[in-house]
Amino acid sequence: MQRYFLTAETTPVLGATFTLTGDSVHHWLKVMRAQPGDQAEFVTTSQAVAIGELVRAEGQAAKVKVLSLTTPQVELPVPVVIACGVSKGDKTEQIVQRGTELGAAEFVFFDSQYAVAKWAPNKRERKLARLAKIAQSAAEQSHRTIVPTVSYQPNLTSLITQVDYTAGVVAWEESAKQGESSQLVRTLRQLEDGQRLLAIFGPEGGLTAAEVADLQTAGIQAAGLGPRIMRAETAPLYLLSAVSFWRELV
Amino acid sequence: MQRYFLTAETTPVLGATFTLTGDSVHHWLKVMRAQPGDQAEFVTTSQAVAIGELVRAEGQAAKVKVLSLTTPQVELPVPVVIACGVSKGDKTEQIVQRGTELGAAEFVFFDSQYAVAKWAPNKRERKLARLAKIAQSAAEQSHRTIVPTVSYQPNLTSLITQVDYTAGVVAWEESAKQGESSQLVRTLRQLEDGQRLLAIFGPEGGLTAAEVADLQTAGIQAAGLGPRIMRAETAPLYLLSAVSFWRELV
Structure with a gap:
């Protein structure tokens, strides 16, 4: 219907x-x-x-x-904010469309050092409006009861100060390479229903070690997402699926 | 590299x-x-x-x-066979590309009653060859140590008799609607490392109740994947992420 x-x-x-x-x-x-x-x-x-x-x-x-x-319960018990580096082509649209299907509460796109793409200031509002429409349409199709919001932050510092969250993780390829495999589980165990998880993903070019170190200083934990290398637009889908599986099925 | x-x-x-x-x-x-x-x-x-x-x-x-x-360990401890109804447009390509990133061992596409698309017999080999190339390229990029195979089965009966698996689940929207939330976890608990999971997904039009009943008779369990409705090409990604999270991170 x-x-x-x-x-x-x-x-x-x-x-x-x-x-x-x-x-x-x-x-x-x-x-x-x-x-x-x-x-x-x-x-x-x-x-x-x-x-x-x-x-x-x-x-x-x-x-x-x-x-x-x-009042059906179809929203993730732990609301997830997906924060991604600005990406090229239709990758941001794919993240919003599929991430909405998988239950994201909010999307934030941010500029970072290795970003391959930039959103020109005069085009930003139009891009956000388009992404908001994609979120609405995906929310209707996936029978969500909220429409995720989509916003922009000029850098990681404004991201972690402007976004409302209880705990945060940053997906970090180097963590995965070092065999780090339990931080995401630890963070999910620590969150109670209704507390928000901020999950940060680099752009295609990744985050710099300094950017990750700054996030860690601010209390964001570096987390591996398994031993395989995922593209920038796939990693958020892994995280959302993992949160759903852990909090809705296990 | x-x-x-x-x-x-x-x-x-x-x-x-x-x-x-x-x-x-x-x-x-x-x-x-x-x-x-x-x-x-x-x-x-x-x-x-x-x-x-x-x-x-x-x-x-x-x-x-x-x-x-x-000999790095980057393959899922439980090899997963992703079996999907034939879908329209580039959906099969997306399933193979992203599913390979997320660790699938094998892809099988099958014909079913509500399939919106059909693979004409004379085009089938070309389609499979193209999907195999996509799997190879995605396996290279995601640093897999195997290239998932891609094959075709004309119907669900040949699927479950030709594919090698230890346990099987079929993603079934009606299970999700009825609040079924634990079959996937039960199945994953029952599989030992090296035992193969067959995960079956309908085409865009879904599977018929009779098709699901036949699968259940053959020992395939109907499993819900959370309370949100996912598109045909998103559900396999959820399953693969869940298997990775459960067997590689928890």
Whole structure:
């Protein structure tokens, strides 16, 4: 069933009708060609999911009757902030799309020393807006109850001071080479439900040893993600899958 | 350092020289423009890794001196066979590329009832050859010591009779919806090092309930992979990451 995210002003009540506005109306009525009686899912900003039936279109809005209202638990118990060095081509888009499917709470892209790509300041807002749209679409498709936010930080210092987190790890190839294999587990054991994990990944060119040392000084732990070398856009998917497996399946 | 896979006939010995032949010669000498004294890594079919130095080019071959010879442990302790329904577009390529980075031992693509795409018999060999090349290139880049094989099975019955495995799971969205969360862990606990896991994933359209029931009759367990809906090409990455995390980090 098609899923749409509601704005904070819309609060569906079981058995009552609400007025749907914005982009969702266009998508549901024009793209999906919904007819009165057709159903869709509507997610509130407090992560409740309403199944709603189209009563009638009203110009740029739609009257929707709430048939059911539930609060499914589909978000990671430990919210994960994925922070990645700015990458070339469509790699950032892939990270946001797949990372959203795998449950990321937030994405932050940052500039760093070995970054192969740079986001020109005049293009940054447009890039972030595009990534936010990808996150929204992926959140709808993967039946998330939040849409991950996407933001930018000019460097690692602003990253770790501006982002809200309880514990942090930085994926570091050298840790993996030295056979480091337990820091991620230690960090995950230490986090209680609701506490946020910041996971930092370098760009294609990697982070410098000095950048990793600065992060470690700030309390971020260097962590290996197994003995194989992963590309910049694959490592975040490994981490998110590991967090889900550990906190949702084990 | 550039990495190449050797054929079974080539057995590097520490301090001695060997003759490199085949595609790797072209890539190393022409694409990478290696000069005498330049080094590369050469992986034997018994998973040893030689660091070799170019002594001289000899037409379509190259003389290489072995400077070191080690056997790093970079393969998943539980070899994983990723079996996926044939998918549209470049999804199969993405599964092979990323799945190789994440440690898959083998890929099998199969036809099934809801498959949106079909591989025409006359194009099948070409597709498999292309996927094998992608696996080889990803194995080189991710510093694997084996190149995963890629094959095709016409249906689920031939899949489970032709593939070598000790235990099998099928990713099943309905299991996830019912809150099933422990089968994958149970299966992983039951496998000893070296025993192979077969992990089956439907195409975009999913598997039918009857197909899953047939697999269950054959001893394949339906397993949920967390509460979020993943696309066909993302679910195998989740599984491989989970196996790595559980067997290599925890």
